[in-house]
Amino acid sequence: MEEAKIGIFGGSGFYKVGENIKEVKMHTPYGPCSSHIFLATIEGKRVAFIPRHGVKHEYPPHKINYRANLWAFKELGVKQIFGPGAAGSLQKHVKPGSFVICDQFVDRTWGRTDTYYEGPVVAHITSDQPYCPFLRKTVYEAAKKIGIDVHPKGTVVVINGPRFSSKAESKWFINQGWEVINMTQYPEAILARELEMCYVNISLITDYDCGLEQDENNTVVKDILKTFNDNLSNLQKLLFSVIKNIDPDRGCSCHNVIEAAKI
Numbered sequence: 358m359e360e361a362k363i364g365i366f367g368g369s370g371f372y373k374v375g376e377n378i379k380e381v382k383m384h385t386p387y388g389p390c391s392s393h394i395f396l397a398t399i400e401g402k403r404v405a406f407i408p409r410h411g412v413k414h415e416y417p418p419h420k421i422n423y424r425a426n427l428w429a430f431k432e433l434g435v436k437q438i439f440g441p442g443a444a445g446s447l448q449k450h451v452k453p454g455s456f457v458i459c460d461q462f463v464d465r466t467w468g469r470t471d472t473y474y475e476g477p478v479v480a481h482i483t484s485d486q487p488y489c490p491f492l493r494k495t496v497y498e499a500a501k502k503i504g505i506d507v508h509p510k511g512t513v514v515v516i517n518g519p520r521f522s523s524k525a526e527s528k529w530f531i532n533q534g535w536e537v538i539n540m541t542q543y544p545e546a547i548l549a550r551e552l553e554m555c556y557v558n559i560s561l562i563t564d565y566d567c568g569l570e571q572d573e574n575n576t577v578v579k580d581i582l583k584t585f586n587d588n589l590s591n592l593q594k595l596l597f598s599v600i601k602n603i604d605p606d607r608g609c610s611c612h613n614v615i616e617a618a619k620i
Contacts, residue, residue: 361396361405362605364435364554365596366426366442366545374593375399383432387424391416394429400601405433409442409541418518418540424470427548436605436612437492437555440546441592443585444513444539444560445521447531449569453584455506456591457537457560458497460488463514464543471544473551480551480618487546489611492557499598505591511536513560515543527568538566555611559595561588 359381375397382393395406407426410416430438444457451457474480493509500507514530516522518540522530530538537560549556563584 358433359396359403360434361403362434362436363399363402363404363600363603364430364433364438365404365406366409366438366440367395367406375404383429385425385428385432387428388422390425390429391421394433399597402600402605404600405430405435409545419466419469421541423545423548424473427545427552427554428473430549431552431554435554437489437557437603438549439492439496439557439559439596439599440542440549441559441561441596442539442541443563443581444537445564445566446536446562447514447527447538447566447569448534448536449565451508451511451536451562452506453562453564454588455508455562456500456588456595457508457511457513457562458488458493458500459513459537459542459558459560460486460493460510461512462487462542462546463512463533463535466515466517466543468517469544471547473548474619479620480615481620482547482551482618483614484547484550487550487556489555489557489609491607491609492555495603496557496559496595496599499602500595503591503594503598505595508536511560513537513539513542513558515539515541522566522568524567527566529568531566531568537562550611550614553612553615555609559592561585561592
């Protein structure tokens with residue numbers, strides 16, 4: 358099987374970038390992936406793409422087969438994963454159009470299978486640093502160099518969806534001091550960690566969450582998607598810059614976490 362050492366969760370056609378694009382169907386012990394895997398060459402490196410919501414955005418956040426997607430990346434030889442995604446802002450200083458390189462998450466989802474270790478082998482993975490510090494630093498520095506409005510850290514609260522938060526819920530999250538709200542970061546990030554792959558989130562801020570609005574929040578999905586799509590060129594520049602200079606064979610502590618977690 359063809360190998361790729363870099364993985365990207367794409368969306369809105371982003372998986373179609375690069376050269377020598379090849380579509381691959383993979384079978385996993387956890388069922389089908391969100392779509393076929395798209396392999397492409399970027400800056401001389403082979404990169405694997407999976408649109409996490411499916412090619413036609415047919416999977417809502419709570420129905421994504423996260424385990425299959427991550428397993429497929431691992432089978433292809435992926436060592437470093439970039440997980441960009443649309444997100445809302447919970448703080449006024451985190452403005453729509455900016456990027457946040459999250460360093461923490463708060464899980465408010467339910468019913469999602471979030472581990473590969475369901476017995477008889479049991480593991481308790483550490484998640485004090487759920488996002489790879491090396492990739493976070495690398496992406497942040499590249500974004501600053503390009504001129505992107507970027508925040509070096511932030512906590513993302515992950516809600517189950519597909520509905521957005523009520524105003525009361527939003528204000529609760531805001532008062533906790535969390536910066537970002539999203540529906541897909543859990544369990545994507547922690548499953549990557551269980552498989553010992555480096556993972557970095559890039560939150561593309563599309564709007565202010567409803568608890569920040571003084572008046573009734575009239576934000577609709579088409580407005581969110583427009584802001585996200587307007588930022589795709591910046592995201593592509595950022596990822597191409599990082600991929601060009603990164604060494605996917607670089608050793609990292611993310612690659613040695615599971616043995617210490619096993620019972």
